[in-house]
Structures are given as C-alpha cells and as structure tokens.
Amino acid sequence: MLALIVAILALTVAAAPLLDRLLGRNAGWVLAIPLIVSAVIAARTYQSTTGGSGPYTETHQWMPTLGVDLAFRFDGLSLVFLMLVLIIGAGVVMYSTRYLSPGHNVGFWFFITGFAAAMTLLVLTDDLIVFYVAWELTTLCSFFLIAMTGGFGGRAPAVRTLLVTVFGGLLLLTATVIMIVTTGTTRLSEVLTSESWDEQPAMLVTVAILVAIAAFTKSAQFPFQAWLPDSMAAISPVSAYLHAAAMVKAGIYLMLRYSPLFSDLFWWQILLIVSGAVTAVFGAMTAVKRDDLKEVLAYSTMSQLGLLTFTIGLAFEGALTAAIVHTIAHATFKAALFMLIGIVDHEAGTRRFSKLRQMRMKLPVTKTLTVITAASMAGIPPLAGFVSKEKLIEATLDLPVPDADYTVIFAGVVVITSIMTFVYSARIIMGVFGMRRKEIDAASTEPKEVHEGPFLFWMVPLLLAGVTIVVGLVPQILEHPVADAVLAANGAEYEPGLALWHGFNLALGLSALIIVVGALFVRRLDIVRGLLSRSMSPISGLGAVESIRAGIIEAGGYITRLSGTTSMRRHLAAPMVLLVLIAFVGMLMITDLPEIVGDPSRTSDWVMTGLIAVGVAAAIRANSRLTVIIVVSIVGFSMTLWFYALGAADVATTQLTVEVLTVVVMVLVLHRLPSAFKSEGRSNESLSMALAAGMALATFIAIVALTGRREKSDAAEYYLRSAENETGGSNIVNTILVDFRALDTFGELTVLGVAGLVIAVLVASRPLSRPHDADLDIESPIAPPRENAVFLKTSLYLIGPIIVGMSALLFLRGHYETGGGFVAALVAGAGLMLMYLAAPSDDEGRLGVSYSALICAAVTVGAVTGMFGFLEGSFLAPFDINLGVTEITSTLIFDLGVYLGVIGLVVASVNLLGTADSRGFSPDSHLGHPHRPTLGKTREHLHRSRRRQRENFDGDAGADTGEAGPVLDEDGDYVFDTVPEDPEESSDATEATDTAERN
Known part of the structure; x- marks a missing residue:
C-alpha cells in the first residue's frame, strides 16, 4: 500500500501540466484529491497493519545489483510527518486556486505536487540511497518554486537557498556513504541498530556531526538560518507549504529519525542544543522588530524550528514527546497564518505594518482566524499551541540531569523565546486589524478600505484554525500517534500524558508568566523594538551567504579564465x-x-x-x-x-x-x-x-x-552462457545493452538527449558564423540549386523506402541477429541526412519534426518501461507483453526509446547546424529567437535572399531597447536602471521585431 501511495503521487505530478492546461488555476481542486486519498490510504494502512504493534514494511526491488531497493517502513514517526505533508499539502493546493491569478500555472502545480511526492518518499523510505534522492528532490523543487513564483526578485534568493541546502545535501551524502561502508547495508532501520558502531565510535561521531549539520541547513538553524527569511520571495502558498509544514520539517524528521542512534552522543546533544537555542532566541527577537508580516512569520518559523531542534537535543522521552507535539501544532497554526497573510496581501496589496495601519480592514473572517491562529502560536489556552508550549516547558523542567543549573538555563531559553513569540503574535494581530476606530474617526481623509475575499479563499485557514481549537481542547486525540512516534524516535515506550489541564504546577506558572510579561512588552512595544534593534548582531547571515555565492562565481570565473579556450x-x-x-x-x-x-x-x-x-x-x-x-x-x-x-x-x-x-x-x-x-x-x-x-x-x-x-573474462563467459537462456535473444551485444545492462543504456540514452539540448543551448547562446556561400558564376551548370538537386531527390524516392525498411528490419531483429534500436536509428538518421542533402536550399532541408519532442519521448519511453519493470521485481527488469496473437518483450519498447533518442539527436544536428536560420529553432521555436533571413547556397540565391531581407526587415532587429538590466538600490532591492532611448531607434527595433515574428 505504501508503494501505491508513492505511485499515486507520482502520477499526480505527471498529470499536473495536463490538468493546468484543461482547468487553469482550478486544477488545484483535482490535484488535492490524490493527496487526500493518499492520506486516507496511509491512515487505514497504519490502523490495520501497525497500530502501535510494530512498523509496517514493504520492499520492492529497484537496483538489486547495487543493493538499492524501494524499501518502505511505516511507523508512528512516519505517520505524523506523512499526515502533515499530505493534509496540509492538499489544503495548500486548494487555497492556491483562489490565490493564483486566472490562467495557466504549469510550473507551480508541477513542482508543488512534486514536492509533496518527494516529501512522502522521504518519510516512508527505509533505504539510505532513496532517502538521499528524496532529500535532494525537495531541494530542487524548493529552488524552482522560489525562483518561478518570486518573479525577478526570487532568483537570487532561490540560488542562495539552493547553495545552503545543497551544501547540506553533500554532507548527508557523505554521511550516507560512511554508513553504508561501515554497516554493509543500505537499509536505514538496520543502520540504526547495527553493532558495527560499537566497534567504530569515531565513525559514529563523524556521521552524527554530518547528519546534524545537514539537518541544520534544511531547517534553517544557526549558522545556516539566513536562507529561510530570504526565501520569502516566494508566494504565500509556497511559504505555507515548504516553509511551515514540509521542507523545513525535513530536517526535524531527519534528527528525530536518527535520534535512536545518536541520542547518547555528547557532540550530537551539544550541537542540537546550542544551535537550536541560538536560533530560537535570535529568530524570535528579530521577528519582533520586522515591519513585514511575512518576514515576521519567516523569523517566527526559524525561531520555532530552533525550539524543536533544541528540544530534540535534550534526547529523552519527554523532550521527544514535546518536539513531536509542537511539530504538529506549529505546522497547523503556521500554515494557516501564512495563508491568512496571503489573503491580506492579496486584498490590501501590501504586507507592511506601517501601511496596513493606515487602512480600514473590513476582513471579519480573516481577522477572527488570525486571532485564533496567532493566539495558538503565542501559547494562549485553550489552543494547540498552549498544549505544545507546556510540553516544551515540562521537557526542560523534567530534564534527567543532577545539576539544576542546566534546568534553569534550558527553561530560560524556552521562556524567553515564548515571551518574544507572544509579542510578535500580537503584532501580527494588530497589523491585520489595521486602523483603530478612533484613528478612523480622527482621519482627515477616508482611508483605503480592504474587503473580505470569497469563502473559498479562507476555507482552508478556517479548517486549520478549527484543528488548532480541537487539538487544544481535546489533545488526547493525539495520544496514541504521538506515543507511537516517540517509540520510533527513541526505541522506548512512553506515555505522552497530553491534556489541556494538568493542575497548578510550575509549567503552568511559567506559562502565566510568559503571557503577563509578553502583554507588558506589547504595551511598551516601541521601547522593546528599539532595544532589540540595538542588540542585533552587526554580522548579516544573508550577507555571508551572498558573499559565498559571489565568491564561488568569482572562483569559477577565475578557473574558466585559466582553462576556458577554444583551442583543441x-x-x-x-x-x-x-x-x-x-x-x-x-x-x-x-x-x-x-x-x-x-x-x-x-x-x-x-x-x-x-x-x-x-x-x-x-x-x-x-x-x-x-x-x-x-x-x-x-x-x-x-x-x-x-x-x-x-x-x-x-x-x-x-x-x-x-x-x-x-x-x-x-x-x-x-x-x-x-x-x-x-x-x-x-x-x-x-x-x-x-x-x-x-x-x-x-x-x-x-x-x-x-x-x-x-x-575470456568471467563476465564474457557469463554473457555467452546466459544470454539466450535468460533473455531469449541470440544477439549477445543487444542483450547486454537492453537486458543485462539496461540501466547503463538508459544513462547513455539520457546523454544522447542532453547532447541534443547542448547543441540547442550553444547555438542559442553563441551566434553561429554565417555559412560560406559557394563562389560560383551564375552561368555555371552546377550553380542552380534546384536543377542539381533533381538527381538526389529522384534517388531519394527509390532509396527512401529501402532505408525505412532496412531501419525497421534492423530494429525488429536486433534481439536475435545483427541490429538493434541504436544501429536502426543510425540508418534512419542517414536517410534523414539524405533528405537534407537532396533539398535545394538549407531552409528547405529543415526536417519538419521537433527534436525536443523526440528527445523527451525517448527518455520518457525508457523511464516508463523501466517503471513497469517493477512488476518483475526491479527497475528495467524485462518482461513479456501478450498481444493476443503474439508476445513481445519490454526490451523492444525500451529499444524504441533508444531509437527515438538517436533520431532526435540527428534532427537537432540538422535543424540547428545545417540551416541558415538556426537561431530560429523552428519547429522548436519556443526558445524565442527571431528568425533570420535565409541565405542560399549560390550567389544568385544569396542575392535573392538579400533582396527579400531588405524588403522584409526595415530596421535593426538587434537595436538596443534601452534597458540596462537590474541593479541593487540602497535598500538592497532590485530595480531596473533604464537609460534614455532614441525614439526613432526604438521604433525601428520594435518594427523589426514585429516583422521578424510575422515572417
């Protein structure tokens, strides 16, 4: 059933572009269904197979020779995070249907569902290699979502985010390699319980440090915290999902998952406690002084993640319980708050406190929901945030250490962070409420009115606010799943003891103190913000990341200057x-x-x-x-x-x-x-x-x-002995390519596709030299192109069918005789080249098929065939297909992918290198370069082309538009530095561009 969930989400990702094409922004309603269905399947699977009695496992072969399997392990910890990913993910895509502008948003739907699929794979897999792949997929999806939805200003934050998270991914990869080498297995559950670590304690410490830092980069913990506020360039749905409920929780999941192995290590505890405490306090203080609602939520998220990291570092059952409960509460109220701030931004056109306080906010529902969710974040009873905050306080008070000083320090971290949380939560509420009544009455001019959005806009925040109320009033509903999650994260049974009321105790007293002090700080907010502004560190984390990014680019440029040359x-x-x-x-x-x-x-x-x-x-x-x-x-x-x-x-x-x-x-x-x-x-x-x-x-x-x-080598003997018996094919070369080493061939197929795209990129980025025309006299008998092409054209009518038949024969017989998809495609490619040579001019020789479509089809056919191989146990495992009258093997379909890939490369070579207007890329003109006038092969044809050029192109299509590009202003924002335009030159350029597009 777990593989079914992953398959459903993979199909959802594949269907996203089509649904966007058909439904536009309303595609979100359909895309939410598979997420909800997957959540239901997961819940029923857990209830029927696990229910606290032990983890449910599934194993499907993927690359058996490498020991890599699609192994799934479903326990209480997986359940908690999977429900957050799927349920909040469904809410985000539904919310996005009203947030996004009408029209098509293919990239958004593709990557948001792709992120959900990657996170699902991350929390379910029990294989180290697959875990790492899923980890990096979340990084890539996050990068594209920030870059695509953040507009021009989102590109730099996306790159900086990618830089930090990829660094963490490299550390995780290093840790993964060490774990596999040390334990001799790729199975995560076996690594966590392996006795090999007792023999190599130094390796255990090394892996613990690498895993901790990898988690810090993903969950924005000190000193890698700068990317999280920076990534708020993305739109609110992206922030609500990635930066509240999913991506940042991947680091938390990583720490909890490895807690059974590392919890007793001093270096693990000290790293998590120190980094989490610094991040929690710093993030909370910074949130108080920010003027942008979304920035407040960003630093708030950083702070809350710091509390979670800090608590996991305490490494005993009560602390892990508090971390899991707060993970649930935080994901709920923070996702709702991001959506509500998105509504305010959408309706008011701004998120800044200074501007919102000058508006009349007629948003009764949004205000109410903001009060509920912000109060939950502040830890006000009877909401989920209050329950989780008390568990955090209890974790520090019940710390199993003999020295009471540690208890005071650790409790102080939670209390200080919670006081600041109360303050910035109050600021969020004040910002959403806008102008007060007495300010409206005293205003000399009528303030701008901001009205409530439609029901579907605030439906999902309403549901999430309802969840935070229900969990706060009846936290016992989480008792069983939280207990199972603690068991998975610690290996010991523990009663969470979740309740709204525990009687009068020290934790309740500290909660009351937090509320009282927080309220006093709110009343003296200007003084508090002033003090915090003076106490902030002069070192900018974002500036450090930007300096590293710029340094890497500069270093790359230096190496390029040393090695970059066109000299063979x-x-x-x-x-x-x-x-x-x-x-x-x-x-x-x-x-x-x-x-x-x-x-x-x-x-x-x-x-x-x-x-x-x-x-x-x-x-x-x-x-x-x-x-x-x-x-x-x-x-x-x-x-x-x-x-x-x-x-x-x-x-x-x-x-x-x-x-x-x-x-x-x-x-x-x-x-x-x-x-x-x-x-x-x-x-x-x-x-x-x-x-x-x-x-x-x-x-x-x-x-x-x-x-x-x-x-003969052992491998040669094996292939000679086994080829026909195991594959049914007598052509050993072909059976090696499509049966035994199909994964290698799939990699080569991908390389072929990349080669075609590289040709396109090179031609697009660097103008080709104009073809040299033959220096022929017009009266020469070999000058007329059409007359001299008659022989080749006539021959083509005779040879063409023979080439097609030979190509088909080589393709179909490849498994048994000389042939195969590769050589068959080369023969067909020779036929295409003959068609090009038979054309009287370069332009008429253009092959009327899209090379990009062929390349995409080739890789898709290979990948899909490989996925169906799982029916036989592993990726690309061959299987027979019964067509009724006969049977074919899946390797024939896979070979078709190879065939299409080679043809695509040939078409790319001809259309991009062999035509005079290669920059046009027709029929793949989506690359967006204007067509150039065609140049012929003789002087006469050249003269005709130049006459057409003068008639069709009145002006310089390459005229300067006057736009000098983006620069940073004094506030660090990107602006366009525009130079004055020559009106006549601009007009000529526009006319030339329009003419080029028409032609």
Missing part, C-alpha cells in the same frame, strides 16, 4: 599528459606480465594498421579542413572493415553508420568555418607532435601490456 590543443593537452604519466608509472611498476595467449594478430591486422597509419599521417599533413574530414572518414571506414574482419558485425555496422553521420555533421559545421587551417608556429607544431607521439607510445604500451594475455 589546450583542451587535449591535460588528459594526454596525464595518460602519458600513467603509462610511464605503469612501466616502472609492472615488472611481470602474463604470457600472451594464442596468436595476438593476423596478417590482415597489419595491413589495416598500415592503412590507418597512412590516413593519420595524411590528416596531420593536411592544411584543408575538407581534406582532413575526408582522410579521417577513411580512417573510420578502415576501422569498420577491421571490425567486420574480426567478426564483430554489430560493432562494425554501428561504426559504419556513425561514420556516415559524423561526416555529414562535420560538413554542416565546416561550411561555417574557413576552408584552411591557420598557420601554426613551429614551436606549437613541435609541442603538438611531441604530445601526439607520447600519447601514441603510451597507447602502444597499454595495448601490448593489457591485451591478448588472458582467455
């Missing part, structure tokens, strides 16, 4: 020198080599070697680029013949088609380059020859030392 010699020099050194060291270290097995060569091998050597020498001596391409292609075809002679038909066929396509692609690039190489100095030529000779010698030594000195 400089790029190849470093790896060549390294390989020569490796060969030299190998010569010194290897003194005894096995005997050569059999005859290592034949006479024909030396003939082919000589032919290739002649080709290489000719390529070295050639000055013409075209000559080099011809000679190098001859070398490639010689290698093809050699492969055929050795009996490697699959490899030879692939090499043959690759050589054909490579030559054509090189020619596409060649006609944008000078025909001859520029003259090199004698010293450069000597250096190049020395490097090449050294590389050749190193390669020769490696071949002599490492080949022909053994029989």
Whole structure:
C-alpha cells in the first residue's frame, strides 16, 4: 500500500501540466484529491497493519545489483510527518486556486505536487540511497518554486537557498556513504541498530556531526538560518507549504529519525542544543522588530524550528514527546497564518505594518482566524499551541540531569523565546486589524478600505484554525500517534500524558508568566523594538551567504579564465599528459606480465594498421579542413572493415553508420568555418607532435601490456552462457545493452538527449558564423540549386523506402541477429541526412519534426518501461507483453526509446547546424529567437535572399531597447536602471521585431 501511495503521487505530478492546461488555476481542486486519498490510504494502512504493534514494511526491488531497493517502513514517526505533508499539502493546493491569478500555472502545480511526492518518499523510505534522492528532490523543487513564483526578485534568493541546502545535501551524502561502508547495508532501520558502531565510535561521531549539520541547513538553524527569511520571495502558498509544514520539517524528521542512534552522543546533544537555542532566541527577537508580516512569520518559523531542534537535543522521552507535539501544532497554526497573510496581501496589496495601519480592514473572517491562529502560536489556552508550549516547558523542567543549573538555563531559553513569540503574535494581530476606530474617526481623509475575499479563499485557514481549537481542547486525540512516534524516535515506550489541564504546577506558572510579561512588552512595544534593534548582531547571515555565492562565481570565473579556450590543443593537452604519466608509472611498476595467449594478430591486422597509419599521417599533413574530414572518414571506414574482419558485425555496422553521420555533421559545421587551417608556429607544431607521439607510445604500451594475455573474462563467459537462456535473444551485444545492462543504456540514452539540448543551448547562446556561400558564376551548370538537386531527390524516392525498411528490419531483429534500436536509428538518421542533402536550399532541408519532442519521448519511453519493470521485481527488469496473437518483450519498447533518442539527436544536428536560420529553432521555436533571413547556397540565391531581407526587415532587429538590466538600490532591492532611448531607434527595433515574428 505504501508503494501505491508513492505511485499515486507520482502520477499526480505527471498529470499536473495536463490538468493546468484543461482547468487553469482550478486544477488545484483535482490535484488535492490524490493527496487526500493518499492520506486516507496511509491512515487505514497504519490502523490495520501497525497500530502501535510494530512498523509496517514493504520492499520492492529497484537496483538489486547495487543493493538499492524501494524499501518502505511505516511507523508512528512516519505517520505524523506523512499526515502533515499530505493534509496540509492538499489544503495548500486548494487555497492556491483562489490565490493564483486566472490562467495557466504549469510550473507551480508541477513542482508543488512534486514536492509533496518527494516529501512522502522521504518519510516512508527505509533505504539510505532513496532517502538521499528524496532529500535532494525537495531541494530542487524548493529552488524552482522560489525562483518561478518570486518573479525577478526570487532568483537570487532561490540560488542562495539552493547553495545552503545543497551544501547540506553533500554532507548527508557523505554521511550516507560512511554508513553504508561501515554497516554493509543500505537499509536505514538496520543502520540504526547495527553493532558495527560499537566497534567504530569515531565513525559514529563523524556521521552524527554530518547528519546534524545537514539537518541544520534544511531547517534553517544557526549558522545556516539566513536562507529561510530570504526565501520569502516566494508566494504565500509556497511559504505555507515548504516553509511551515514540509521542507523545513525535513530536517526535524531527519534528527528525530536518527535520534535512536545518536541520542547518547555528547557532540550530537551539544550541537542540537546550542544551535537550536541560538536560533530560537535570535529568530524570535528579530521577528519582533520586522515591519513585514511575512518576514515576521519567516523569523517566527526559524525561531520555532530552533525550539524543536533544541528540544530534540535534550534526547529523552519527554523532550521527544514535546518536539513531536509542537511539530504538529506549529505546522497547523503556521500554515494557516501564512495563508491568512496571503489573503491580506492579496486584498490590501501590501504586507507592511506601517501601511496596513493606515487602512480600514473590513476582513471579519480573516481577522477572527488570525486571532485564533496567532493566539495558538503565542501559547494562549485553550489552543494547540498552549498544549505544545507546556510540553516544551515540562521537557526542560523534567530534564534527567543532577545539576539544576542546566534546568534553569534550558527553561530560560524556552521562556524567553515564548515571551518574544507572544509579542510578535500580537503584532501580527494588530497589523491585520489595521486602523483603530478612533484613528478612523480622527482621519482627515477616508482611508483605503480592504474587503473580505470569497469563502473559498479562507476555507482552508478556517479548517486549520478549527484543528488548532480541537487539538487544544481535546489533545488526547493525539495520544496514541504521538506515543507511537516517540517509540520510533527513541526505541522506548512512553506515555505522552497530553491534556489541556494538568493542575497548578510550575509549567503552568511559567506559562502565566510568559503571557503577563509578553502583554507588558506589547504595551511598551516601541521601547522593546528599539532595544532589540540595538542588540542585533552587526554580522548579516544573508550577507555571508551572498558573499559565498559571489565568491564561488568569482572562483569559477577565475578557473574558466585559466582553462576556458577554444583551442583543441589546450583542451587535449591535460588528459594526454596525464595518460602519458600513467603509462610511464605503469612501466616502472609492472615488472611481470602474463604470457600472451594464442596468436595476438593476423596478417590482415597489419595491413589495416598500415592503412590507418597512412590516413593519420595524411590528416596531420593536411592544411584543408575538407581534406582532413575526408582522410579521417577513411580512417573510420578502415576501422569498420577491421571490425567486420574480426567478426564483430554489430560493432562494425554501428561504426559504419556513425561514420556516415559524423561526416555529414562535420560538413554542416565546416561550411561555417574557413576552408584552411591557420598557420601554426613551429614551436606549437613541435609541442603538438611531441604530445601526439607520447600519447601514441603510451597507447602502444597499454595495448601490448593489457591485451591478448588472458582467455575470456568471467563476465564474457557469463554473457555467452546466459544470454539466450535468460533473455531469449541470440544477439549477445543487444542483450547486454537492453537486458543485462539496461540501466547503463538508459544513462547513455539520457546523454544522447542532453547532447541534443547542448547543441540547442550553444547555438542559442553563441551566434553561429554565417555559412560560406559557394563562389560560383551564375552561368555555371552546377550553380542552380534546384536543377542539381533533381538527381538526389529522384534517388531519394527509390532509396527512401529501402532505408525505412532496412531501419525497421534492423530494429525488429536486433534481439536475435545483427541490429538493434541504436544501429536502426543510425540508418534512419542517414536517410534523414539524405533528405537534407537532396533539398535545394538549407531552409528547405529543415526536417519538419521537433527534436525536443523526440528527445523527451525517448527518455520518457525508457523511464516508463523501466517503471513497469517493477512488476518483475526491479527497475528495467524485462518482461513479456501478450498481444493476443503474439508476445513481445519490454526490451523492444525500451529499444524504441533508444531509437527515438538517436533520431532526435540527428534532427537537432540538422535543424540547428545545417540551416541558415538556426537561431530560429523552428519547429522548436519556443526558445524565442527571431528568425533570420535565409541565405542560399549560390550567389544568385544569396542575392535573392538579400533582396527579400531588405524588403522584409526595415530596421535593426538587434537595436538596443534601452534597458540596462537590474541593479541593487540602497535598500538592497532590485530595480531596473533604464537609460534614455532614441525614439526613432526604438521604433525601428520594435518594427523589426514585429516583422521578424510575422515572417
């Protein structure tokens, strides 16, 4: 059932773009349904299979050779966090249907549901590798949500957030590797109970420190707290979900999950207690002095997370109980408050206290709900926040230490933080209430009126406020799940003892003290804020993060300046020198080599070697680029013949088609380059020859030392023995690619797609040189392009069906005979290249299919086929598909993905490199570059193109718009520094752009 929950959410993510296309912002109502259904399934699963008797587990093979499984473990701790993720997530997407502007919000729906799916996987998985993957997915979703919804001002905060959280992810990855190596398992539950830690206490301390810091980066704990207020550039729904109920709770979950292993470690306790206490007090004090409602909530969240971290660091049952109860209470009232502040911002157009206090706030429902949820945050009875605050106080008072000084200090941290919490909660209420009645009556002008939004806007905050009331009045409803969560986090049974009234005791007295002192501070708010302003640290955490970000960019620029070059010699020099050194060291270290097995060569091998050597020498001596391409292609075809002679038909066929396509692609690039190489100095030529000779010698030594000195390897014997029996295929090469090593092939398929996209990015970011036109006389018989294309075009009608049939044959027979998806696609690609060459002009040679669609389809087919492999036990495991009249194997469908990927790369090469208006990217014109006028292949065609250019383009399409880009003003906000425009120039530019778009 747990795998079903993950699958439902994965399908929800996949369906989000389509639902947005169909329903616009109302897609949220549909997207909330799978989240609610998943919550119901989880609750029923827990009730029927666990119920406190022990964790419920599921295991599904994923990558068995690596020991990585989709292993799920569902206990009380998972239940608490999963309910927060799913229920509040459903509320956020419903709330977003009214918050978002009408229209399409594909990115928002995709990443918000993706975040829910990632968090669900995080709290359910019992595999360390999957846990890390889910952890990083939450980081990426958070980055995109902040960057996309925060507008231009959200980009820098998104990058800074990514910088901090990725750093934490790297530390978690390091800890994960150490845990796997130390314990010999990837199963999280086994790592937590492994006896290996008793033998290696130093490793245990190291892992504890790494995990603690990783949690600090995710939950915004000192000294990594700066990203949380910075990320408030995102819209309110994002803040309500990520920064109140989900993402920041990932760090809390991490600390609670590892608490059974680390709770007795001094360094674990001291890190959590110190960092949590500093964050709690600092965040609360900073929240009091902020003027923006959302900033107040941001620092408030930081402070409350600090209290949770501090309490987890106390590391006994009562403290863990308090942390879990406060996690629930905080997620409830804080998500509601973010939504309510979003309503105020949406209706009033501002979140600043100074401006809201000048408005007449006719928001009766919003005011009421804000009072309830802010009072819960302040710890006012009878609300959930009061119950959780008392548990926090009790945890410090019941601390099992002999020294009473610790009790006083720890209780003081909670009390001081709670007093400041009361103060900023009161400020939030005052901000939402706007102008007071007497101020309205005394105003000389009628203040701006802010009216209540529709019911659907405040429906979710209403439900959350109801939850905080019910939990406050009847906290016993959480008794059983909290007890189970404490059992999972501590390994010992404990009675939480949740109740609204515990009688008159010290905890109640401290709660009353907090309210009284907090009320006094509110009455003297200006004085308190003034004192806090003077006591703030002069060091800016955000400034430190920004300095690190800028430093990383500067360091990258420095390295780029050292290594960045378009010189092939400089790029190849470093790896060549390294390989020569490796060969030299190998010569010194290897003194005894096995005997050569059999005859290592034949006479024909030396003939082919000589032919290739002649080709290489000719390529070295050639000055013409075209000559080099011809000679190098001859070398490639010689290698093809050699492969055929050795009996490697699959490899030879692939090499043959690759050589054909490579030559054509090189020619596409060649006609944008000078025909001859520029003259090199004698010293450069000597250096190049020395490097090449050294590389050749190193390669020769490696071949002599490492080949022909053994029989078939164990892997080769295994494939020869098992291929046909286990896969049904007799083509060993193909079975290795799509059956045994399908995961490797899927990675290569992804690389093919990335290569196509890289071509697009390069062409988009760096203008291509204009194609060199043939210097032909108009009267020359080879000048007319259309007449000279007749032969190729006619041949295409005859050869085309043959190429299609050959491609289909190679594709279908690949499992049994020479062929397969890769070589079949290369043959089809050769046909596409022939279509391009048969066209009379570059523009008419453009292939009318979207390369991006082909690449996306290729990766999707491979991934979906792999997911269905779970039906057979693991990702990409082959399975048979019964079509009624026959059966096919899933590897055929996977091979189709490879086929589409290669075709997509060929189409990208032709459309982006082989046409004169490559910057247009049609049919993939979504990259947004205006089409350039087409240039022909002869002077006559060139003249016609230039005449059309003069007729169609009146003005300079590249004219300066006058916008100099964003800069930081004195307040640290981004503004646009605009320079004066020339009206005539601007008009010409606009007209040129419009004309370009029409054409």
